[in-house]
Amino acid sequence: MYSARAGVMTDPQHPQKEKKKRTPDPDFWRKTSDHPSTRLKTIAKSYNAAVDSVEFARLLDSDDPLSSFRSEFHYPSIADLDLKSGPATSSKDDSIYLCGQSLGLQPKSTRSLVLDELDKWEKKGVRGHAHVAQLPWVTIESTVKEASARLVGALPSEVCIMNTLSVNLHVGMLAFYRPTSERYKIMLEAKAFPSDHYAIQSQIQVHGYDPSESLVIVAPRPGEETLRTEDIVKTIEEQGDAIALILFGGVQYYTGQVLDMARITEAGHKRGCRVGFDLAHAIGNVPLRLHDWHVDFACWCTYKYLNAGPGAVGGFFVHDTHARDFSLPRMEGWWGHDLDTRFRMDNTRGLLPGADGFQSSNPPVLETVCLLSSLRMFNRTSIEQLRAKSIHLTGYLELLLDILYSKDDPNRSGPYVELITPRNVDERGAQLSIRFSVSLKNVFDWITERGVVVDLRKPDVMRVGPMPFYNSFEDVHKFVRLLGEAFSAVS
Numbered sequence: 001m002y003s004a005r006a007g008v009m010t011d012p013q014h015p016q017k018e019k020k021k022r023t024p025d026p027d028f029w030r031k032t033s034d035h036p037s038t039r040l041k042t043i044a045k046s047y048n049a050a051v052d053s054v055e056f057a058r059l060l061d062s063d064d065p066l067s068s069f070r071s072e073f074h075y076p077s078i079a080d081l082d083l084k085s086g087p088a089t090s091s092k093d094d095s096i097y098l099c100g101q102s103l104g105l106q107p108k109s110t111r112s113l114v115l116d117e118l119d120k121w122e123k124k125g126v127r128g129h130a131h132v133a134q135l136p137w138v139t140i141e142s143t144v145k146e147a148s149a150r151l152v153g154a155l156p157s158e159v160c161i162m163n164t165l166s167v168n169l170h171v172g173m174l175a176f177y178r179p180t181s182e183r184y185k186i187m188l189e190a191k192a193f194p195s196d197h198y199a200i201q202s203q204i205q206v207h208g209y210d211p212s213e214s215l216v217i218v219a220p221r222p223g224e225e226t227l228r229t230e231d232i233v234k235t236i237e238e239q240g241d242a243i244a245l246i247l248f249g250g251v252q253y254y255t256g257q258v259l260d261m262a263r264i265t266e267a268g269h270k271r272g273c274r275v276g277f278d279l280a281h282a283i284g285n286v287p288l289r290l291h292d293w294h295v296d297f298a299c300w301c302t303y304k305y306l307n308a309g310p311g312a313v314g315g316f317f318v319h320d321t322h323a324r325d326f327s328l329p330r331m332e333g334w335w336g337h338d339l340d341t342r343f344r345m346d347n348t349r350g351l352l353p354g355a356d357g358f359q360s361s362n363p364p365v366l367e368t369v370c371l372l373s374s375l376r377m378f379n380r381t382s383i384e385q386l387r388a389k390s391i392h393l394t395g396y397l398e399l400l401l402d403i404l405y406s407k408d409d410p411n412r413s414g415p416y417v418e419l420i421t422p423r424n425v426d427e428r429g430a431q432l433s434i435r436f437s438v439s440l441k442n443v444f445d446w447i448t449e450r451g452v453v454v455d456l457r458k459p460d461v462m463r464v465g466p467m468p469f470y471n472s473f474e475d476v477h478k479f480v481r482l483l484g485e486a487f488s489a490v491s
């Protein structure tokens, strides 16, 4: 049943022919003041296509100036997923991978970069550190610094690629959480990612304070799903004198909400608080301006929107205003010290200014080249272009869900979906977090068996993240169609 329909959907006649005839306008996804659903409806009208037809999805794909990037990723087929059961276990069709918010797909260029390093190690041994023409290990971090800095809106000297995310949360807190008896609290969002919550609690304990008295948690208002900036700012104004550090996710992992980092930072600084952000779900997803926003520190992982692979090396930002404040506490190691003196082995102090001075160890080379491979792809487009497509791709998902399964449609009965992610595109990135009127688990299992890869986050949300780099409008269309079939099957 599924494969028969999938066969129709991937009919080579239609999209391929269209694609050859068209030269996509590089500016096709320009940002407009319209909500993307309005723009998509206008485009559909101009094509005389029904908004929810697969033909329209294919037309959008053929207009998409970024569509060729998909073939530069290893995009899993359904058979690749090794499903244990279901009607499609051996299907060669593309899976419907909408899970880049959890683990981005592998760029095809990554393997050879990793193999090059294994070869280098094999042939050169320790000489790979400095005595090679290509990518000497001793300075490997410098190859990923600039592109990373561009993605977060920072000077290269404000960024260092090191450690992993949760470790870098601790690095940032060690430097910027300096509690005193009057000012000892940390402000964070309700339902912060557990690792962030644990890290914050443990930092409070390390300094001898009691987490039960030291957390200022901002939650959505009763009956609402997402945070209001005005509530965050008000809490900062009211309690700021006792808050040492404000630490939010730039994009909330559960709801997909983009927080107003500029306003939060400004409000925090006005009250004398330090301000940091966890950018796990923000980097590579939405444009960021950490330098201009005067954020004190930030950190991120590279395996979600940056496609650097499972457990890949993390990133750290510290604002230029702190670049030469060598009194900031840190977990010193040789790598945070000047390269000229680093190998003298005589304990000369020579902390590097900026983010580099927060390094402890020599970097993980294999992971760093995985990131390099991914960043080279970002360098061939821009976060602005990706974001412009992303707004429309996610807007298309939202539009189809609204047309087909809206709770508010008086002409429909049967299962419905609700979005907890903001409708305002400026307050969200690629991800939509969805609730259902029927069993989330049953729907999830049913679509998983048919080659959909999304994730569940407890207690009751499915996160769906169409990625502008490698997802098509047809992927989104297939997902929404299967969701409808799942509703009939499980209710």
Ligand SMILES: *Cc1c(COP(=O)(O)O)cnc(C)c1O
Pocket: 164, 165, 166, 167, 193, 195, 196, 249, 253, 278, 280, 281, 301
């Ligand atoms: C993914 C994620 C993490 C994971 O941390 P690791 O140290 O990379 O395991 C932490 N915090 C947030 C907000 C995340 O989204």
